Amino acid sequence: MRAHHPTPELPRHLEQLYERFPFDRSFADDPISTIRPLATDPRRGEVAAILGATLAIGNTTAIRGAIARVAGLAGGDVAWFVDPAHARERARRLAGFRHRWIRGDQVDHLFRVLTDHYARHASLEEAFVAGWSTGGFPGGLDRLAAVLRGVGRSAAIGRPPPGYRALFPSPIDRSASPCKRLTLFVRWMVRSRYPDLGYWTHVPTGELKVPLDQHVYWIAYHLGLTARKSRSWAAVEEVSEALRRIDPIDPVKYDFVLCHTGISGDCPKERDLAVCGPCSVRPDCRLWRGRPVAA
Numbered sequence: 001m002r003a004h005h006p007t008p009e010l011p012r013h014l015e016q017l018y019e020r021f022p023f024d025r026s027f028a029d030d031p032i033s034t035i036r037p038l039a040t041d042p043r044r045g046e047v048a049a050i051l052g053a054t055l056a057i058g059n060t061t062a063i064r065g066a067i068a069r070v071a072g073l074a075g076g077d078v079a080w081f082v083d084p085a086h087a088r089e090r091a092r093r094l095a096g097f098r099h100r101w102i103r104g105d106q107v108d109h110l111f112r113v114l115t116d117h118y119a120r121h122a123s124l125e126e127a128f129v130a131g132w133s134t135g136g137f138p139g140g141l142d143r144l145a146a147v148l149r150g151v152g153r154s155a156a157i158g159r160p161p162p163g164y165r166a167l168f169p170s171p172i173d174r175s176a177s178p179c180k181r182l183t184l185f186v187r188w189m190v191r192s193r194y195p196d197l198g199y200w201t202h203v204p205t206g207e208l209k210v211p212l213d214q215h216v217y218w219i220a221y222h223l224g225l226t227a228r229k230s231r232s233w234a235a236v237e238e239v240s241e242a243l244r245r246i247d248p249i250d251p252v253k254y255d256f257v258l259c260h261t262g263i264s265g266d267c268p269k270e271r272d273l274a275v276c277g278p279c280s281v282r283p284d285c286r287l288w289r290g291r292p293v294a295a
């Protein structure tokens with residue numbers, strides 16, 4: 001297939017997609033709809049969001065259900081799980097939890113790491129900013145991943161359970177992971193525009209990278225925002241840079257729309273005139289390149 005570059009009209013078409021998007025319909029399906037009611041203050045917002053991002057594996061219904069189950073085990077207040085006085089009871093309540101391959105002992109260890117972090121720091125934002133100020137967004141994510149893995153933490157938190165550290169990859173690792181879940185967490189914490197939480201105040205929205213899940217990657221590739229054949233950190237950088245050229249102040253505002261265009265079935269990921277006809281970005285989509293809508 002020939003290289004596919006963004007059309008000059010793409011910024012206008014993407015803006016149309018954004019303006020016409022039924023946010024309220026897709027909000028109900030998004031993990032942020034389960035996180036928001038738990039995020040009643042900055043600490044609770046951060047705890048609920050990192051829990052939600054950690055569990056963001058699989059379909060959105062299962063993810064929302066998993067977040068709600070953990071919140072239910074905390075009595076509806078996720079901050080209860082980062083109170084050092086509740087460590088033993090927390091481990092007992094989470095023992096039987098499972099979401100895909102994530103086990104209760106791993107979620108318990110995450111809360112143990114957070115409890116330890118909050119004993120000395122006001123927020124995870126401090127960790128992200130420390131890495132970001134010297135290494136840009138990948139540096140911030142790397143530092144955040146290290147903190148969540150428990151690197152440099154007190155011996156009191158103990159050894160992590162099997163598989164725990166792999167939950168928090170860094171873009172600087174050799175795997176060059178797209179780090180979708182941590183990048184999504186940072187989006188939720190930094191952006192204050194709907195539907196995000198906006199509790200972090202030191203990172204400009206223009207610095208954000210796109211959380212490149214399979215839906216966002218598919219449409220980004222087909223709009224020419226990246227030529228990469230697979231999801232990787234390099235693809236995250238390319239798509240983010242292309243979106244930054246369209247909106248330098250808030251490039252990641254398109255993430256929710258691109259993601260839910262795929263999740264909702266608004267985009268069939270194939271040439272289907274009945275669905276693609278009214279699609280705002282159809283003139284830019286490589287599946288329709290050079291084809292009139294009546295083809």
Ligand code: SF4
Pocket residue numbers: 219222266267268269270271272275276279280281282285286287288
């Ligand atoms: S034209 Fe069709 S396949 Fe292409 S992005 Fe739009 S809905 Fe998806």
